[in-house]
Amino acid sequence: MRRLLLALPIALLPLTVALAHDDHDHEHGSLGAHEHGVARLNAVLDGQTLELELQSPAMNLIGFEHAASSDADKAKVAAVRKQLEQPLSLFGLAKAAGCTETDRKLESPLFGDAPAKDDDGDDEHDHDHSEIHAHYQFTCTAPEKLAQLDLKPLFTAFPATQKIQLQLIGPSGQQGIEATAAKPSVKF
Known part of the structure; x- marks a missing residue:
């Protein structure tokens, strides 16, 4: 399964290039760019x-x-980490699908993880542009009931997130979608 998730960005590369070309209003049109207000989500069912x-x-x-x-900053980091440790409250999954969390991994220099070094060995850029990576795995007893992924709870919990560039592989195939607080639901 991990190989499938890692293959997702490669499988959707043509779509990524198309989205980057269509994004003329932003300085960073690529999915790989660090852009405030924009998050990326890979989903594989x-x-x-x-x-x-x-x-x-x-x-x-x-x-x-x-x-x-x-102390205030440390408290904020701890509160956000606690929120991220409860993915079922951030991602709206149909209760009928019976999904339970089986694995979780959170990484960020702000959580005390060592920052990755730039190609030139300088990690100062990483401190200026810290990211948070969260990986969740769920087992769903009735995956056929998982018709959509509702990102409204994520937008509500983190209102500075304006859009999520989503790459999804599910029973209907693969797709690339941009979700916003106004349009937070994505069909599998």
Whole structure:
């Protein structure tokens, strides 16, 4: 399953290029760019297994990207981490699908993870533009009941997230969609 999730960006590369070309209003049109207000979500439903991988600038979720030094900043980081540790409250999954979380991994320099170094060995850029990566795996007892993914709870919890560029592989095939708070639901 992990191989399938890792193959998703390659499988949808033509769509990614098309979306980047259509995004003339933004300085960073590519899905790989760090753009405040924009998050990326990969979703794969394969049999009874659902995997979700969220990548977002820390600014969208926490409100800042610098290392937390004050007590208030540390409290904010801890609160956001606690929210991310409860994916069933962030991603609207049909209760009838019977999805339960089986695995979770959260990574960010703000959570105390070592930042990745740039190609030139300088990690200063990473401190200026911290990201949060969250990977979730669910087992669903009735995956056929999982008709859509509702991202409204995620937009509500993190209002600085204006849009989510979603790459999805499900029973209907693969698709690339942009979700917003006004249009937060995506069909599998």
